[in-house]
Amino acid sequence: MMESLLVRPRCLTVRRGVPMLVSPAAHTPRETKPLSDIDDAEGMRFYSSAIHLYRAAADSSSKQLGVDPARVIREALARALVPYYPLAGRLREEAGRKLVVDCEAQGVLFVDADADITAAELGDVRCPPFPCFDKFILGSTTNATGSEPVINRPLIYMQVTRLQCGGFILGQRVCHCVADAPGAMQFEKVICDLARGATVPKLLVVPAWGRELFMARKPPQPSYPHLEYSEPAGGPAEDRMLMPTTQASSDMMMVPRRFFFGPCEIAELRQRAPPHMRGRCSQFELVAAYIWLGRTAALGYGAGDEVRLSFTVNARGRADVPLPEGFYGNAFAHSVAATTAGELCAGGLGHALELVKKAKSGLTYDYLLSVADLMVLRGRPLFTLLRTFIVSDVRHVGFNTLDFGWGEPIFAGPAKCGEGPFPGVTAYFTMTKNAKGEEGIAVPICLPEDAMEKFQLHMEALTKII
Incomplete structure (x- = not known):
């Protein structure tokens, strides 16, 4: 089944109240805290957007029946900001573009809203992008480089939108400099505990700053090639197909599609892998390699052009990374698989898998x-975008575990298909279910119209568009 990702529900009106700053509910330390040298990279200087859709209170016995979710979440937010007080601060840039957080309890920007629509009218909300997401999150100001202003602004923007059916939508934007996805979830689970009635935060872990662990050495001595920050070899110095630099090229029709990899599709991919690799490849590795292969062929790069697959690798849980329990900063790096377009297409899935596995093991x-x-x-440069496909696997972040007292969300995850101004360059891997109720990986892909036609031929033998 094919579905355009540009389909929107009927024209809707969202009436926002007056935005307000929510500060910690109790006194917090007044101090300055430096970010790590990974936190303040150019590629972190943006706000990551997420949306959660909740049903109305289930029945008359529910303690949330008739309760305003905006008030509940706003009050819980204020209390959660006490242990997580740096998130109520503001970023300041010092010499060398170094970012620090001035912790003066300035507050998180919060707004409540009402929409003239029901949850059912939003249609298919199994995976990103969320319909009309721009109506449910406070506006973005991303610039042409993919970053956006983060200096002296709230570090979190939060909007709670009440729906006509009694449900609600929580839309939020979190400055990536101060928290990665697992770190943001750690904070939001505390809000959930308080919203459900806890008298004090149930801190499963005490929040830990710990940014000194990722500071540059003295003197700085990079010991790896770091392909993610260098331009690939061969071909033109710009990719007009995916990163338009002129008005004519920016008017090119970009076509978005979502693809689903369930149990059958994953099993088929394993069968297509070389026999010696079938039992030692993760689902992520199989899907990422397969998409990278088909996408490269569809975009028609020259045989000698270097192409790359870049993906984030989480450092949490690794024995050699001395992270304190409760760390909520950025704890990942971009790993890169690289080869020429000709070698990738000639080598097939097996070659692509070998490159992905090698890159993944290097963190x-x-x-x-x-x-x-x-x-x-x-x-503090931005990672390269040229002839690079950047994917983030957010299946296990725990978006669907956020329960503010109204049960698990109907939809929980990134608001958009990917971050930044170039939709053809980035993509999220999210967990969803197909019409049969089978759980699998949803991958949104955005390509120029002619390239999408070629890419679909590559995909149709294995998976369906959802």
Whole structure:
């Protein structure tokens, strides 16, 4: 079944109240806290958007029946900001583009709203993008480089929109400099506990700043090539197909589609892998390699052009990374698989898998320190976008575990298909279910119209569009 991701529900009106700053509910330390040299990279200087859709209170016995979710979440937010007080602060830039947080309890920007629509009218909300997401989150100001202003602004923007059916939507934007996805979830679960009636935060872990662990060494000595911050070889110095630089090219029709990889599709991919790799490839590796292969062929790069797959690798839980329990900063790096378009297409799925697995295994604490060193020496550059497909696997972040007292969300996850101004360059891997109720991986892909036709031929033998 094919579905355009540009389909929107009927024209709707969202009436926002007056935005207000929510400060910690009790006194908090007044101090300045430096971010790590990974936190303040150019590629972190944006706000990550997420949306949660909730049903109305189930029945007359529910303690949430008739309760205003905006009030409940706003009050819980204020109390959660006490242990997580740096999130109520503001970023300031010092010499060398170094970011620090001034913790003065300035507050999180919060607004309540009402929409003239029901949850059912939003249609298919199994995976990103969320219909009319721009109506449910406070506006973005992303610029042409993919970053956006973060200095002296609230670090979190939160909107609670009441629906006509009694349900509600929580839309939020979190500054990526101060928290990655697992870190933001750690904070939001505390809000949930308080919203459900806890008298004090049930801190499963005490929040830990710990940013000194990812500071550059003295002197900085990058010890890896860091392809993610260098331009690929061959071909033109710009990719007009996916990163338009002129008005004519920016008017090119970009076509978005979502693809589903359930149990049958994953099993088929394993059968297509070389026999010696079938039992040692993760679902992520199989899907990422397959999409990278088909996408590269569809975009028609020259045989000698270097192409890359870049993906984030989480450092949490790794024995050699000395993260304190409760750390909520950025704890990941971009790993890169690289080859020429000709070699990738000729080598097929097996070659792509080998490259992905090799790149994924390279993350160590020394690698993260090398990234921090490079940030300091090169002015905190943005990772390259040229002939690079960037994917983030957010299936296990725990979006669907956020219960503010209204039960589990109907939809929970990123608001958009990917971050930044170039939709063809980035994509999220999210968990969803198909019409049969089978759980699998949803992948949104956005390509120029002619390239999408070619890409679909690659995909149709394996999966369906949802």
